[in-house]
Amino acid sequence: MEEMKYLCEVYELLPRCGPGDNESTRRAFNSMLKPSAQPLILDIGCGSGMQTLELARISKGKIIALDNHQGFLDILMKKASEDGLEENIIPKNISMLEMDFDPSSFDTIWSEGALYCMGFQNGLKRCRQLLKDGGYLAVTELVYIVSDPPIPVVRYWESEYLDIKDVKSKVELIENEGFQLLLNFTLPESSWLNNYYLPMERELPELKKKYQNNKTALGVFESFQREVDFYKKYSKYYGYEFFVMQKK
């Protein structure tokens, strides 16, 4: 799909490919009760890997950084080498829908803003199979952060992400899938703006100039701008929730 090329070109220019920040990654990591001294971690949908690098710094473990876009893995490994972390990170270009790891392989599975690509519930099931007993899963997931979001917000998400629910429904799902929830918290607005939407807004004018005669590219950039504008208007109704859980 031609759009994907321009989507990736935008993402490759940003500090990360979705909302998040290192402080939230650390907060989630520190809520794990007894992490192994040198854990084996799988980071699903790692993108350009801001959280992968932070995990490498704080966990002292080995991280398999999985994504199906080679451009993101290249950016991640360049930064890893600049930070002296390349020994800790093993890039793997494969679809999360085709993971071929043995069951019970991982101490921890991480997935910021990406588990939805295989369906949140299906993702929980798949991660449970891949985790050792007592292993940890930390994910961020799009949620309504109020119980009665206004109609324009519901309409928007009905067309963009039907699986969006309130936090309580996601917690029920997590517990029904055989996990004990250890911590959940909503990412601050700054983690949508500082590493993601504001850098995106800074890059869009240059990209629009570069592709001024390309309708497909311009369509992609306009839809990004609409997404940013929508967030600025309605950010108090939806957000990303960090869920940290342990396999029962």
Ligand SMILES: C[S@@+](CC[C@H](N)C(=O)[O-])C[C@H]1O[C@@H](n2cnc3c(N)ncnc32)[C@H](O)[C@@H]1O
């Ligand atoms: C919203 S981004 C999040 C990236 C990163 N975790 C972050 O928070 O910056 C989602 C990531 O999932 C990856 N992705 C999407 N579908 C995938 C699939 N089927 N298999 C592996 N990775 C996938 C994308 O390439 C992208 O890097």
